[in-house]
Amino acid sequence: DPTHSLYLGKPVFSASDGTWGWEFSRAAFAVDGRFLGVVYARVNTRVLQGMFGALKLEPASTVSLRDRNLLLIAGRKEDSAQFPIQPGTTNVSMQMQQAVAASPDEGTYVSGATKLDDMRRTFSYVRSPKYGFIVNVGSTGESDYAEWRKQAWITTLAVTLIALTGLLVARIVGRSWSEQEAHMRAQRAAQQAAEFSNSVLDQALEMAKCGTWTVDIVRDRYRPSLSRRAAQLVGRPERPGGYPLRGEWAHCVSEAAGEDFAREITSQFMDAVDGKSDKYDAKYPLLRPDNGAIMWVHDMGLLTRDAQGKPIFMTGVTRDISLERHAEEAIIGAMQEAEGASRTKGEFLANMSHEIRTPMNAIIGLSALALKNDMPPRIHDYISKIKQSGEHLLRIINDILDFSKIESGKLEIEQVPFELEAVIDNVVNLVSQKAEAKGLELLCSFDSKVPKNLVGDPLRIGQILINYANNAVKFTDHGEMRITIQVQEASDAEVLLRFAVSDTGIGLSPEQMGRLFQSFEQADSSTTRQYGGTGLGLAISKSLAQAMGGGVGVDSVLGQGSTFWFPAGGGVGAQAKCY
Numbered sequence: 001d002p003t004h005s006l007y008l009g010k011p012v013f014s015a016s017d018g019t020w021g022w023e024f025s026r027a028a029f030a031v032d033g034r035f036l037g038v039v040y041a042r043v044n045t046r047v048l049q050g051m052f053g054a055l056k057l058e059p060a061s062t063v064s065l066r067d068r069n070l071l072l073i074a075g076r077k078e079d080s081a082q083f084p085i086q087p088g089t090t091n092v093s094m095q096m097q098q099a100v101a102a103s104p105d106e107g108t109y110v111s112g113a114t115k116l117d118d119m120r121r122t123f124s125y126v127r128s129p130k131y132g133f134i135v136n137v138g139s140t141g142e143s144d145y146a147e148w149r150k151q152a153w154i155t156t157l158a159v160t161l162i163a164l165t166g167l168l169v170a171r172i173v174g175r176s177w178s179e180q181e182a183h184m185r186a187q188r189a190a191q192q193a194a195e196f197s198n199s200v201l202d203q204a205l206e207m208a209k210c211g212t213w214t215v216d217i218v219r220d221r222y223r224p225s226l227s228r229r230a231a232q233l234v235g236r237p238e239r240p241g242g243y244p245l246r247g248e249w250a251h252c253v254s255e256a257a258g259e260d261f262a263r264e265i266t267s268q269f270m271d272a273v274d275g276k277s278d279k280y281d282a283k284y285p286l287l288r289p290d291n292g293a294i295m296w297v298h299d300m301g302l303l304t305r306d307a308q309g310k311p312i313f314m315t316g317v318t319r320d321i322s323l324e325r326h327a328e329e330a331i332i333g334a335m336q337e338a339e340g341a342s343r344t345k346g347e348f349l350a351n352m353s354h355e356i357r358t359p360m361n362a363i364i365g366l367s368a369l370a371l372k373n374d375m376p377p378r379i380h381d382y383i384s385k386i387k388q389s390g391e392h393l394l395r396i397i398n399d400i401l402d403f404s405k406i407e408s409g410k411l412e413i414e415q416v417p418f419e420l421e422a423v424i425d426n427v428v429n430l431v432s433q434k435a436e437a438k439g440l441e442l443l444c445s446f447d448s449k450v451p452k453n454l455v456g457d458p459l460r461i462g463q464i465l466i467n468y469a470n471n472a473v474k475f476t477d478h479g480e481m482r483i484t485i486q487v488q489e490a491s492d493a494e495v496l497l498r499f500a501v502s503d504t505g506i507g508l509s510p511e512q513m514g515r516l517f518q519s520f521e522q523a524d525s526s527t528t529r530q531y532g533g534t535g536l537g538l539a540i541s542k543s544l545a546q547a548m549g550g551g552v553g554v555d556s557v558l559g560q561g562s563t564f565w566f567p568a569g570g571g572v573g574a575q576a577k578c579y
Contacts, residue, residue, distance in 0.1 A: 006024060006025075006026050006130075006131050006167065007024070007025045007026060008022065008023075008024060008067050008068065008131065008132065008133075009022070009023040009024070009025060010023075010071070010088070011045075011071060011073070011087055011088035012042070013088065019044055019045060019046055020044075020045045020086075020087040020088055021042045021043065021044050021045065022042065022043050022045065022048075022067075022073055022087075023040060023041070023042050024040070024041045024042075024043065025038055025039065025040045025041075026038070026039055027039075043162075043165065045073065045074045045087050048065065048073060048074035048162055049074050049076065049083070051074075051158045051161065051162065052065075052074060052075065052076035052158065053076065054158075055076070055154055055155055055158060056154070057076070057078035057155075058078065058139060058140075059078055059079070059140070060077075060078055060079070060117075060119055060121075060140045061077075061078050061121075061137070061138060061139045061140065062075065062076065062077050062078070062116060062121070062136075062137070062138040063075060063076055063135070063136070063137050063138075063155045064076075064083070064085075064135075064136045065133060065134070065135060065136075065162065066092075066133070066134040066136060067132065067133065067134070068127075068132030068133075068134070069090075070090050070092050070096075070097075070100065070134065071087075071088060071089065071090060072085055072086070072087050072088065072089055072090070072091065073087060073133075074087060077116060084116055084117075085116070093111045093114055095109040095110065095111045095123075096109060096111065096123065096125070096136070099123075099125070100125070100134075104127060105126070105127045105129065106124075106125060106126040106127065107124075107125060108122065108123065108124045108125075109122075109123050110122050110123070111123055111138070119140055120140070121138035121139060121140055122138070122139055122140075123136055123137065123138040123139075124136075124137050125137070126156070128163055131163050133162070133163055135155065135156060137155055209233070209319055209320040210229070210230075210233075210317050210318065210319045210320075211226065211227050211228075211229040211230025211231070211232070211233040211234075211317070211318050212227045212229070212230055212315070212316070212317055212318075213225060213226045213227060213230050213301075213315075213316050213317075213318060214313070214314065214315050214316070215273060215301075215313065215314040215315075215316075216312075216313060217273055217311050217312055217313060217314060218312055221273070222269070222270060222273055224249075224314075224316075226238070226318075230318050233297075233318060233320055234286060234288060234295070234297065234318065235288030235289055235290035235291060235293075236248075236289060236290070248289070250262050250263075250266050252286050252287040252288075252289065253265055253266075253284055253285070253286055253287075255287040256284075256285035256286055256287045256294045257284060257285045261284065265282050265284050268280065268282050269282070269299075272301060272303060272314065273303075273311060273314060274311065275303065275305070275309075275310070275311040277303075278302070278303045279300070279301065279302060279303070280299060280300065280301035280302075280303075280314070280316065281298075281299070281300050281301075282298075282299050283296065283297070283298045283299075283321065284296070284297065284299075295320060295322045296320075296321045296322045296324075296325040297318050297319065297320060297321065298318070298319045298321045299316060299317075299318050299319075300316055300317050300319075301314050301315065301316030301317075302314065302315055302316070356397050357394065357397055357398070360390055360393060360394045360397065361394070363386065363387075363390045364387055364390040364391055364394060367383050367384075367386050367387035367390060368387060370383050371383055371384060371387065413457045413460060413547050413548055414456075414457040414459070414460075415455055415456060415457065415570075415571070416455065416456075416457070416458070417453060417454070417455050417573045418453075418454060418455075418456065418458035418573075419452060419453055419454075420450065420451070420452060420453075420454055420458075420485070421452060422458070423458045423461055423462045423465075424444060424465075424483065424485075426462055427462055427465045427466050427469055427483065428442065428444065428483075430466055430469075431466065431469040431470060431473055434470070434473045435473050435481060438473065438476070438477065438478075439478065440473065440476055440478070440479065440480060440481055441479070441480040441481075442480070442481055442482075442483075443480060443481070443482040443483070444482070444483045444484075445482060445483070445484040445485070446484075446485050447485060447486040447487045449487045449490065450485055450486075450487055450495075450497065451495055451572050451573070452573075453572070453573030454495070454570045454571065454572065454573050455570050455571035455572070455573050456548070456568065456569075456570030456571065457548065460544045460547070460548060461499070461548075461568055463540075463541075463544060464499070464541045464544055464545060464552075464566055465483065465499060465501065467537040467538070467540070467541050468501035468541070468564045469481065469483065469501050470537075471501075471537065471538075471564070472501050472502070472503035472505065472562075472564075473503075475503065475505040475506050475562075476503040476504055476505030476506075476561070477505070478504070479503070479504030479505075479561070480503070480504055481501065481502065481503040481504075482501070482502045482503075483499075483500075483501055484498075484499075484500045484501075484502065485497055485498070485499055485500075486498045486500075488567060492572070493571060493572055494569060494570070494571055494572060495569065495570065495571075495572055496567055496568075496569040497567065497568055497569070497570075498565060498566075498567050499565060499566055499567075499568060500563055500564065500565035501563070501564050501565075502561065502562070502563040502564075503561050503562055503563075504560070504561040505561055505562065506558075506559065507556045507557050507558040507559050507560050507561050507562055508554065508556040508558060508562055509558045512558075513554055513556060516538055516554060517538045517539055517541070517542040517552055538552070541566070545566040545567075545568065548568050548569070548570075549568075549569050550566055550567040550568050550569065551566065551567065552564070552565070552566045553565050553566070
């Protein structure tokens with residue numbers, strides 16, 4: 001095709017030396033216009049890779065050369081001589097595909113984790129308008145932007161040299177190009193590359209709301225010089241001599257955050273300039289002199305030292321983080337408001353539960369007294385059901401009261417002397433009637449090393465055991481239930497006991513066990529429909545056990561029964577002896 005000045009073919013892999021080659025071709029004509037043939041030239045990617053190897057790239061940056069179809073010709077990552085992606089493959093991110101589709105000649109895009117590594121980079125690309133090559137440069141933006149601009153220009157120049165290599169091969173064979181034409185094209189390409197590099201940097205800084213600054217430590221000491229964009233960012237006019245640190249800048253920080261904060265930020269900057277640290281990183285509010293508004297900025301600077309380690313230069317970036325700061329403050333305010341609402345809810349539940357318990361105790365007490373008198377069977381049944389319903393409602397109210405105390409942080413654990421036997425007797429007395437009514441056998445098992453007298457909170461230990469035992473009776477239709485107490489750790493003054501309640505009931509699946517011990521949760525919805533309950537008992541038991549320095553757990557097999565357990569520690573009381 002005579003209209004094509006240069007054609008770039010597909011990559012060719014050489015099995016003999018394991019390298020890729022790229023084939024260039026072009027039509028060759030004599031001076032009088034006669035067609036001489038087609039000139040082919042194959043360039044080994046090692047040559048191109050060597051050109052990339054001579055570039056000085058910033059940390060974690062990348063540069064690659066692709067053909068018009070986005071096939072990889074050669075590339076390099078800053079910390080590796082070999083490019084992780086093989087030549088001849090596309091392997092471009094979705095962001096690059098979308099950017100090239102929208103802007104085929106040049107553009108920028110941001111990409112997350114790629115085939116290279118897990119780092120986020122800002123990429124810039126430009127296409128040779130005549131030959132279709134695409135140069136793609138990626139930067140993390142962590143190092144000096146001025147240095148990046150220089151390296152980007154060198155990278156573009158290297159790409160231009162690659163294109164000129166193909167032109168030179170065709171010129172030598174075909175003798176159809178003049179040296180003057182090649183020189184002019186090279187000048188135009190270099191100029192376009194430089195303009196493109198500056199444009200990409202400006203776009204990246206604009207999108208990130210950033211501006212650069214420098215400090216010539218030897219000449220200016222503590223006077224940073226702001227770039228045009230940085231000066232506009234903080235509302236200052238451009239000043240070639242820089243800005244005095246302890247003057248205008250410190251005053252603007254002091255007006256926004258107070259003198260103490262301004263002194264702290266100033267001290268951090270001076271320490272970095274003096275070489276006490278290699279980095280300067282600070283976030284602070286700043287008063288804009290142009291409009292009097294307060295903005296938040298994030299300054300980051302890197303120190304450069306001479307051969308003797310003496311600080312000579314610092315380059316940095318200033319970023320506007322006002323929107324991020326306002327969002328953070330809004331989130332903190334919302335969290336505080338939510339916490340206040342939660343405390344108010346907990347106090348309301350505690351007060352209401354307390355007010356309801358008084359009449360409920362009266363209903364239950366009067367029903368119990370009425371049942372001691374002679375009355376018709378129907379009336380006796382009515383009053384008996386009133387008493388049972390009242391006791392059930394009272395248990396729910398007590399659960400809500402305990403739950404509200406836990407949520408409001410008012411739950412207290414006592415440390416009083418008590419006899420463990422009395423606690424177990426109370427649990428047995430409360431659940432034995434229910435177990436007997438269902439034909440269940442109730443057993444108790446004690447470790448012989450369990451002390452009789454303990455120091456702790458007998459009410460809360462009994463509350464957890466009663467909850468476990470009531471659940472065991474509720475979910476067991478035949479067989480037995482057993483209360484077991486074992487010694488896990490013991491010393492002369494303290495003991496750690498493991499309390500467990502086992503049953504031969506319906507059991508639990510692993511999925512159901514994962515939902516237990518959460519507020520208002522039972523094994524599944526069918527459990528609530530069949531057996532009732534609020535789902536608060538196990539959540540309260542978990543909180544009580546944690547308040548006593550332990551935890552809760554369950555071991556179960558579906559259809560074979562369950563064992564609910566919790567460890568609880570306490571002191572050994574006076575006159576301790578074993579069962």
